[in-house]
Amino acid sequence: MKAVVFRQHGGPDVLEYTDVPEPRVGPGEILVRVKACSINHLDIWIRQGLPAYRITLPHISGCDVAGVIDRLGPGVTTCKVGDRVVLAPGLSCGECAWCRSGDDNLCATYGIRGAATDGGYAEWITARAQDALAIPAAMAFEEAAAYPLVFLTAWHMLVTRAKLRAGERVLVHAAGSGTGHAAIQIAKHLQATVCATVGSDEKIPKAKALGAEEIINSRRENIEVRVKEWAQGRGVDVVFEHIGPATWESSVRVLAKGGRLVTCGATSGPSVTLDLRYLFSRQLSLLGSMMGTRAELEAVARLIGEGRLKPIVDTVIPLREARVAQGRLLRREVFGKLVLAP
Numbered sequence: 001m002k003a004v005v006f007r008q009h010g011g012p013d014v015l016e017y018t019d020v021p022e023p024r025v026g027p028g029e030i031l032v033r034v035k036a037c038s039i040n041h042l043d044i045w046i047r048q049g050l051p052a053y054r055i056t057l058p059h060i061s062g063c064d065v066a067g068v069i070d071r072l073g074p075g076v077t078t079c080k081v082g083d084r085v086v087l088a089p090g091l092s093c094g095e096c097a098w099c100r101s102g103d104d105n106l107c108a109t110y111g112i113r114g115a116a117t118d119g120g121y122a123e124w125i126t127a128r129a130q131d132a133l134a135i136p137a138a139m140a141f142e143e144a145a146a147y148p149l150v151f152l153t154a155w156h157m158l159v160t161r162a163k164l165r166a167g168e169r170v171l172v173h174a175a176g177s178g179t180g181h182a183a184i185q186i187a188k189h190l191q192a193t194v195c196a197t198v199g200s201d202e203k204i205p206k207a208k209a210l211g212a213e214e215i216i217n218s219r220r221e222n223i224e225v226r227v228k229e230w231a232q233g234r235g236v237d238v239v240f241e242h243i244g245p246a247t248w249e250s251s252v253r254v255l256a257k258g259g260r261l262v263t264c265g266a267t268s269g270p271s272v273t274l275d276l277r278y279l280f281s282r283q284l285s286l287l288g289s290m291m292g293t294r295a296e297l298e299a300v301a302r303l304i305g306e307g308r309l310k311p312i313v314d315t316v317i318p319l320r321e322a323r324v325a326q327g328r329l330l331r332r333e334v335f336g337k338l339v340l341a342p
């Protein structure tokens with residue numbers, strides 16, 4: 001089959017569109033013909049060799065996969081050949097104490113598809129049958145592949161970790177990013193008021209269309225000044241942070257008393273400083289978040305199926321051009337999600 005693999009870590013040049021053996025379907029597994037696989041920053045970090053993700057080389061990236069079941073392994077009874085499915089990106093054991101308590105994204109052996117396993121930058125992929133979720137009949141494969149990781153991540157951050165409530169103010173960084181465009185929609189679903197940042201003026205109307213009341217161009221405006229104006233000097237209740245050092249300081253300073261900063265990423269670097277006086281005197285909470293639980297993924301899938309949340313597919317790009325697609329994501333030349341199609 002055709003796949004995009006890399007045999008060593010490095011820049012986009014290490015991605016190679018080539019022939020690899022078709023994966024074999026084992027007991028309890030399904031073989032899925034990939035129709036769409038969306039791109040995430042995670043794919044780039046793994047390609048670059050971030051130590052947190054130990055992979056075996058050669059490797060196939062891609063954690064958000066939608067397609068059609070083509071073959072069933074022995075013992076599979078929960079789905080059938082021809083089913084249109086999207087695969088859960090999180091891999092948990094189902095048996096450890098965290099899994100048994102429903103916090104399966106804290107699983108002792110938690111992994112992410114396309115990191116802990118080969119992923120969907122390929123014509124075929126195998127998965128555990130229990131990881132398949134049905135795609136509603138009206139939904140395109142591209143749209144199905146666009147939602148799992150980013151909507152799950154944003155949901156866990158805002159609903160479960162930050163406990164965002166109706167009427168609260170939230171600052172969402174990078175409205176055009178995968179998690180950012182999901183976070184605005186989830187915040188509006190929770191009836192919060194949203195201020196969002198963008199990196200270019202052309203993204204402003206798109207962020208407005210998602211429901212953000214206030215938009216700040218972070219390249220030419222001072223985030224702290226603008227957010228405080230918008231929040232009438234009071235600050236915001238929640239900051240949706242995934243940028244890191246480039247925004248961290250202002251993210252802390254714009255929080256209202258009792259505010260919560262929730263973060264899932266560090267695209268501008270891993271280290272920040274913290275003025276502890278803000279933390280204790282304003283009684284702030286700093287919350288880490290990673291992925292989300294299976295129950296949360298199903299909640300998100302239901303709302304997307306009902307049309308109440310909508311993944312935005314910026315562009316569908318042929319699989320063979322994965323290198324170009326990752327470059328566009330790195331340069332933030334995207335609003336929503338880039339999706340690869342074999």
Ligand SMILES: [Zn+2]
Pocket residue numbers: 092093094095096097098099100104107108109
């Ligand atoms: Zn577990």
